[in-house]
Amino acid sequence: MIRALSVASEAYPLVKTGGLADVVGALPDALAPHGVATTTLLPGYAAVLAHVGEARVVHRWGDLLGVEARLLAGTLGDRPLLVLDAPRLFARDGGPYADARGRDWPDNWRRFAALSRAAAEVARGAAGDRAFDLLHAHDWQAGLAPAYLRFAPEPHRVKSVATIHNIAFQGSFDAGVFGELGLPPHAWGIEGVEYYGNLGLLKAGLWAADAITTVSPTYAGEIRRPAFGMGLEGLISSRGARVTGILNGIDPAVWNPATDPLLAAPYTADSLDARRANTRAVEQRFGLSGEGPIFTVVSRLTWQKGMDVLAGLLDELVAMGGRLAMLGSGDAALEQAFRAAAERHPGRIGVQIGYDEPLSHLLQGGADAILIPSRFEPCGLTQLYGLAYGCVPVVARTGGLADTVIDANVAALDAGVATGVQFDGVTPDALRGAIARTVALYRDRDRWRQIQGRGMAANFSWRNSGAKYAALYRALLG
Known part of the structure; x- marks a missing residue:
């Protein structure tokens, strides 16, 4: 021993x-x-x-x-x-x-x-x-x-x-x-x-x-x-x-959508319809309405995390048909940028400044995709939680994000192995393209469920x- x-x-x-x-x-x-x-x-x-x-x-x-x-x-x-x-x-x-x-x-x-x-x-x-x-x-x-x-x-x-x-x-x-x-x-x-x-x-x-x-x-x-x-x-x-x-x-005793007491409703890859109750809970908590994929951010609001680039694209995210539920804190200017976007787009963007562990579980269980545009990321855990909860990761191709998310390119989709969306370089053009790809994938419901299921089957215990x-x-x- x-x-x-x-x-x-x-x-x-x-x-x-x-x-x-x-x-x-x-x-x-x-x-x-x-x-x-x-x-x-x-x-x-x-x-x-x-x-x-x-x-x-x-x-x-x-x-x-x-x-x-x-x-x-x-x-x-x-x-x-x-x-x-x-x-x-x-x-x-x-x-x-x-x-x-x-x-x-x-x-x-x-x-x-x-x-x-x-x-x-x-x-x-x-x-x-x-x-x-x-x-x-x-x-x-x-x-x-x-x-x-x-x-x-x-x-x-x-x-x-x-x-x-x-x-x-x-x-x-x-x-x-x-x-x-x-x-x-x-x-x-x-x-x-x-x-x-x-x-x-x-x-x-x-x-x-x-x-x-x-x-x-x-x-x-x-x-x-x-x-x-x-x-x-x-x-x-x-x-x-x-x-x-x-x-x-990640610890499956803590992060498991089938047993997580912090969710509005448990679910598995075979019962994704039950996940909808969590989506409704997220909509209610963040004042979201209408249709379209709910992107989430659970992050420190810092330059490392690429939040400055995302903050500059929030109007476009809404214009593409997306919604956003953001939980995080950090740089005061970035906090204000997200608050201002929520004021411009009531019902489409909801923001909670701070950190709330139970709420982070609900967001993984109810949002459709999690945005992680990090300039560098030693490992990252939120993308692993997203995979386990069918919250599709949209990530920069760096560090542990590159090691854990399989990009939904044509070959990966055809092979049935895609688990998320990757992009190169944390620039407005690259992130804009990743968001647009995610919205398009979300509208293909069969493909989207395939991506969710593959991610939930991944073993990152x-x-x-x-x-x-x-x-x-x-x-x-x-």
Whole structure:
């Protein structure tokens, strides 16, 4: 049995800001059938502490990067959970990374360096009998954990894996904080934690880890190029075969239209007529009327997600006969652009600013197509949910979107394998053409149901992904 410690800044259902939480929450169950016992380590945010309650204290730090801290033992589902209870770092109002006004916490470097140092020490056996064979660090928030292992004063036997969920978020901080990390002086350098004169948390993990994974095979190739590597493409390329892509999965216990309690009505690929009740619920929730396919957006409203291009095409989407139900938040200018479009097209465009997990399920179960025009997308989960729910994905051909959606071109339609619509380049012309193709396909009801059914038959559960992570672990451990 391999004993793995998975360290991250969030995990579903305790704390979630994006797909990272879904992956970290699902990984322990995905690995268990393959002989891997996973313990998850999370920061002691208020919601996490409320979940573990009067948990047992298994370790204490009198000085963990300048603060007192305790390690609490609990469970997440049926799997072990460790919580770093450091009130000076994590007991505060606001989100995991920013205050209530959206401003990054100025001590994020200390908060997540402390999490990483604790992870490295726990992996090496600081908590008594809880020694681990392998440490799995997720994104920049856990990026220093492999570096703390690498620069430990005595030889380290614990292997490490660093997973990139989005290379655009790198955790770069002023070089002046290096002296407070407890790392040896020689850790400051290209072969260490220095990154363009600053402290680079993600860079440190990518340099120090024994293996690097991304959350889709295509993204693993893309980030070797300047257009996608965000300055880290040289380091990624230098790691060679140690960089691999393992596609994210989805949890069928949570995302299954046949059993989902958040839908107005359950359905399967063999009972798609029952799906209509969810469509009516979406129409009512967003004030939509008339006919035509309902496109949905469940997304952060950012440049990365291509929402600026979509916002410029909303009048045309309506003119083509489409409707839109949008759920998301992000850039203020984009939020206003979507609100303004809803005001121009009452009954055709409905907008809800914010995030609502139950509503996201209803949108997948009731909308006809989900728009994902991302400029880059490490994996993406909303297209996987769309496939499972018969909500046809309309996606840019990049990253995990390219790996998971089969374009409804003539050959794929004739072969009966198409699952969505892909387009090249996030430009107005490309997205306009994809929307027009989707509307035309929707009007061919037999073809549309064929596309829905094929997508719902696709298997993107964590079973396959868990097996690949387990195989990687075993290869590292010899």
